[in-house]
Amino acid sequence: MLHWLRPKSPLIKANRNYFSGFDRKKPLKDYSFVVFDTELTGLGSRRGEIISIGAVRIENLQIDLGATYHSYVRPRRMKHTTATLIHRITPEELKNAPEMEEVLPAFLEFLGNSLIVGHCIDIDMKFLDKICRKLCGGTVANPTIDTMRLARGYQGKLSGWYHDHGSVDSGYNLRTVSQKFHLPVFTEHDALGDAMQTAYLFLYLVKKFRSGGLETLLDLYQAGKAGKWAGEV
Amino acid sequence: MVGKKGTSEHEVVTGPHAVAPEVIVSFLKTIMPFKILSDAELNNLGNHCRIDFFPKGARLMTVDETVITHLYLIQRGGVKAFLIDAKGEEVLKDYRGEGAYIGALGIIRGTRANLNIETIEDTFCFLLPREVFLDLVKNNLAFSHFYLKSFSDQVVSTAYRELRHQKVSMRPAEELYLFTITAGDLAKPVEKMSVKSRIQEVAQQMARLKIGSMLLYDPENEEDIVGIITDTDLRTKVVATGMDYHKPVENIMTMPVHSVLSEEICFEVLLKMMAIGIRHLAVEKGGRIIGVLTSHDIMVLQGSSPFYLFKEINKQRKMQGIYPIVSKVPGIIRNLIREGGKAGSISRMISLLHDQVVRRVLSLLEAEMGEPPVPYCWLLLGSEGRREQTFLTDQDNGIIYADPFSPTQKQQTEAYFQEFGTRAIQHLTKCGYPLCPGEVMSSNPRWCQPFSVWQQYFTSWANDSKPEELLDATIFFDFRAGFGDEKLAVSLRNHLIDILPGQEHFFYQLARNCLANKVPLSFFRNFIVERNGEHKNRLDVKLRGLVPIVGFARLFALKHGLKETNTIARLEALQGEGYLPMDLCTAAIKAYELQMQLRIVHQLEQIEMQQAPDNYIEPQNLTSTERAMLKDAFEVIEKLQALLERKFGIS
Numbered sequence: 115m116l117h118w119l120r121p122k123s124p125l126i127k128a129n130r131n132y133f134s135g136f137d138r139k140k141p142l143k144d145y146s147f148v149v150f151d152t153e154l155t156g157l158g159s160r161r162g163e164i165i166s167i168g169a170v171r172i173e174n175l176q177i178d179l180g181a182t183y184h185s186y187v188r189p190r191r192m193k194h195t196t197a198t199l200i201h202r203i204t205p206e207e208l209k210n211a212p213e214m215e216e217v218l219p220a221f222l223e224f225l226g227n228s229l230i231v232g233h234c235i236d237i238d239m240k241f242l243d244k245i246c247r248k249l250c251g252g253t254v255a256n257p258t259i260d261t262m263r264l265a266r267g268y269q270g271k272l273s274g275w276y277h278d279h280g281s282v283d284s285g286y287n288l289r290t291v292s293q294k295f296h297l298p299v300f301t302e303h304d305a306l307g308d309a310m311q312t313a314y315l316f317l318y319l320v321k322k323f324r325s326g327g328l329e330t331l332l333d334l335y336q337a338g339k340a341g342k343w344a345g346e347v
Numbered sequence: 348m349v350g351k352k353g354t355s356e357h358e359v360v361t362g363p364h365a366v367a368p369e370v371i372v373s374f375l376k377t378i379m380p381f382k383i384l385s386d387a388e389l390n391n392l393g394n395h396c397r398i399d400f401f402p403k404g405a406r407l408m409t410v411d412e413t414v415i416t417h418l419y420l421i422q423r424g425g426v427k428a429f430l431i432d433a434k435g436e437e438v439l440k441d442y443r444g445e446g447a448y449i450g451a452l453g454i455i456r457g458t459r460a461n462l463n464i465e466t467i468e469d470t471f472c473f474l475l476p477r478e479v480f481l482d483l484v485k486n487n488l489a490f491s492h493f494y495l496k497s498f499s500d501q502v503v504s505t506a507y508r509e510l511r512h513q514k515v516s517m518r519p520a521e522e523l524y525l526f527t528i529t530a531g532d533l534a535k536p537v538e539k540m541s542v543k544s545r546i547q548e549v550a551q552q553m554a555r556l557k558i559g560s561m562l563l564y565d566p567e568n569e570e571d572i573v574g575i576i577t578d579t580d581l582r583t584k585v586v587a588t589g590m591d592y593h594k595p596v597e598n599i600m601t602m603p604v605h606s607v608l609s610e611e612i613c614f615e616v617l618l619k620m621m622a623i624g625i626r627h628l629a630v631e632k633g634g635r636i637i638g639v640l641t642s643h644d645i646m647v648l649q650g651s652s653p654f655y656l657f658k659e660i661n662k663q664r665k666m667q668g669i670y671p672i673v674s675k676v677p678g679i680i681r682n683l684i685r686e687g688g689k690a691g692s693i694s695r696m697i698s699l700l701h702d703q704v705v706r707r708v709l710s711l712l713e714a715e716m717g718e719p720p721v722p723y724c725w726l727l728l729g730s731e732g733r734r735e736q737t738f739l740t741d742q743d744n745g746i747i748y749a750d751p752f753s754p755t756q757k758q759q760t761e762a763y764f765q766e767f768g769t770r771a772i773q774h775l776t777k778c779g780y781p782l783c784p785g786e787v788m789s790s791n792p793r794w795c796q797p798f799s800v801w802q803q804y805f806t807s808w809a810n811d812s813k814p815e816e817l818l819d820a821t822i823f824f825d826f827r828a829g830f831g832d833e834k835l836a837v838s839l840r841n842h843l844i845d846i847l848p849g850q851e852h853f854f855y856q857l858a859r860n861c862l863a864n865k866v867p868l869s870f871f872r873n874f875i876v877e878r879n880g881e882h883k884n885r886l887d888v889k890l891r892g893l894v895p896i897v898g899f900a901r902l903f904a905l906k907h908g909l910k911e912t913n914t915i916a917r918l919e920a921l922q923g924e925g926y927l928p929m930d931l932c933t934a935a936i937k938a939y940e941l942q943m944q945l946r947i948v949h950q951l952e953q954i955e956m957q958q959a960p961d962n963y964i965e966p967q968n969l970t971s972t973e974r975a976m977l978k979d980a981f982e983v984i985e986k987l988q989a990l991l992e993r994k995f996g997i998s
Contacts, residue, residue: 170368173397174397175399176397176398176399176474177397177398177399178397179367179368179370179371179393179394179395179396179397179398179473180367180393180394180395180396182368295469296423296469297423297471298370298422298423298471300370306368310368310370313398314398314400314471317398317399317400317471318400318469321400321401321402322402322469
């Protein structure tokens with residue numbers, strides 16, 4: 115089926131409607147954030163598939179441990195790819211997992227009208243958008259914030275080069291950055307573990323930045339050119 | 348995170364029975380008293396928690412201001428707890444690190460913060476809502492026992508196994524204040540007024556009597572207590588609202604008055620206060636109200652909080668009031684050890700408390716004897732000077748006073764300080780501090796002298812002293828000001844720093860004294876112990892382990908003109924200034940702290956078994972980890988001694 119012809123689902127319509135009149139000037143702690151991470155069968159966007167999603171909610175700039183999300187997703191093509199080996203997810207676990215048709219609505223419900231946070235979030239969003247177009251006829255418009263860009267912005271502020279944004283380099287992968295800032299470290303290559311790790315990183319960066327006068331969402335974007343605007347998608 | 352996957356393949360974890368993330372559950376499992384809870388309970392708690400981040404230097408709580416909404420559990424980082432004294436200076440009370448909690452006392456007692464809390468590193472905390480925590484304390488006896496510093500078997504045995512403090516024996520329950528002393532024993536006499544009295548009259552009477560509450564009776568019958576008014580009522584209902592204080596007090600009183608029977612034990616009273624959420628209770632006997640009782644009275648009695656003991660010392664207006672207080676110090680130290688305090692901070696706390704006793708005794712003595720004729724300073728020497736006391740160390744002190752101007756003044760001054768020193772030592776002895784066998788005390792005329800004489804003492808020690816003379820004199824080099832005019836002690840220290848450079852013979856003698864303890868020791872099960880005599884096969888942890896490090900730090904601190912007297916501070920300064928290699932200093936500090944810890948725990952154990960504390964440790968009683976650590980410590984001492992031999996050409 116040509117999925118761009120597929121009518122937008124009510125969920126997507128409500129989502130885009132909400133964000134069309136979105137206020138970016140509120141204090142950061144008044145926003146709700148969802149930090150999420152996906153594990154994939156491979157990075158090539160044509161063939162790669164999401165095999166797990168983990169997410170953590172942040173309210174009042176605090177991680178809410180009573181509201182976390184995790185699910186495996188059964189891929190269409192079951193193969194022992196390199197990625198599944200990295201994630202230590204067994205084929206058995208994947209075989210018993212629900213399909214994306216079942217997982218996506220629950221995840222989108224969890225996501226709600228929160229702002230999206232992730233490390234190298236563009237990659238996760240590319241896969242989420244693809245699957246949303248296919249299953250819901252459109253993409254969600256939640257603004258995204260990339261902790262990798264924020265980390266670079268923060269590091270730049272510390273070392274004096276404020277607006278230099280070069281290409282992605284390995285010095286900013288989640289593990290390295292977390293260690294550099296002495297954050298507690300979680301299980302790697304586990305969607306919920308990585309989401310939790312990213313949530314710690316996000317709190318750290320926002321609050322370390324805040325002493326430099328970062329109060330609103332707008333400030334955050336300007337400080338780190340942290341992600342995409344609502345409606346820019 | 349892994350734990351969650353085991354339960355279901357797909358879940359949104361938001362409901363009340365959801366599985367909490369591994370991060371919080373595994374954390375709670377490592378700390379007291381949470382580790383005694385079941386997995387289901389921990390999981391439920393975890394779902395109520397939030398994680399917050401506080402950058403270094405952030406203020407978490409402010410005394411009397413912060414309403415405590417959450418119990419904070421430190422996951423990563425650390426905080427300091429402090430107060431601001433009358434001079435506006437910061438008085439450090441405590442450091443708390445990973446696994447420690449903040450705010451429990453305030454939540455349990457329903458008060459605002461009683462300490463200022465500030466992060467000293469970037470800090471992540473788990474936040475447990477107040478109500479959830481209170482629920483636990485109220486419904487889980489073992490839990491409330493922990494926070495009330497009482498000793499449920501399960502909590503104690505778990506804590507001790509884990510915290511390496513297993514050698515601190517449990518005291519039998521009947522000895523515990525909380526379980527023996529009754530409300531009647533502790534009640535303060537009833538002060539009461541009529542409910543028709545004006546608010547201002549009542550406040551004036553409370554101020555006059557220096558009390559925080561007043562019972563109110565029905566004018567028809569004085570025995571009929573109908574209400575109570577507290578400082579809090581005056582603040583929140585009168586001052587804050589601008590109420591007319593000529594109104595009768597019945598407008599703002601709290602009623603009914605909750606009461607306990609006079610024979611109820613303090614533990615029950617505390618539980619009742621927590622349950623109702625109030626701090627004042629009336630005490631009833633035979634249907635009559637015979638007194639009032641506050642949570643503060645119980646906390647002080649219980650002797651569990653250094654801070655309250657500190658305030659108690661300060662409050663004493665008579666010498667007799669100070670004497671019994673010192674015996675409460677071991678109880679406090681015991682709690683600090685149980686809570687995982689490190690030796691460095693524990694001995695600092697002991698010093699804080701003893702300093703406070705000295706200050707209180709001397710200021711009362713000044714009031715008794717009249718103003719001193721010239722400025723003076725009470726010098727603390729030896730371990731007191733280094734802030735390294737353990738339990739009831741001998742008195743080592745002296746008096747230094749400003750040089751008198753005239754012969755008449757000289758005579759008068761000498762007489763005054765001689766009398767002052769003698770009386771001070773008598774009072775301190777009554778507090779329980781043993782006399783110094785070598786008579787290094789202010790009562791000895793030799794150590795009660797004007798500035799010029801003290802200067803000469805140090806000059807002659809530095810210039811030409813025999814090794815054995817110097818050995819006796821080393822405790823003087825650790826002096827610090829205890830009370831009085833600190834400038835005198837500072838000037839004396841500056842004099843010492845001026846005269847020492849170039850006194851190579853002096854340093855050589857000190858180095859030789861440091862090496863004097865290198866006597867042959869035998870290896871008992873891989874362990875260095877005394878070979879012969881009464882203490883055969885036991886380790887003198889002070890002589891073999893601590894004295895060498897203290898001496899080493901003293902020597903190099905003096906050599907490099909450092910003013911610090913505390914051994915750890917000396918080593919840190921030597922390392923910071925680059926005088927000694929960093930890894931050596933770090934290792935020496937670790938070795939020192941470990942042995943201090945072993946010594947304090949050992950002495951506490953003896954005190955609780957009603958033996959006189961000593962420094963002899965039996966290696967068999969140590970855990971294998973402790974033995975391994977102690978062996979490392981002795982290797983460090985060997986390295987320090989090798990360095991001394993090399994630097995001073997001693998073989």
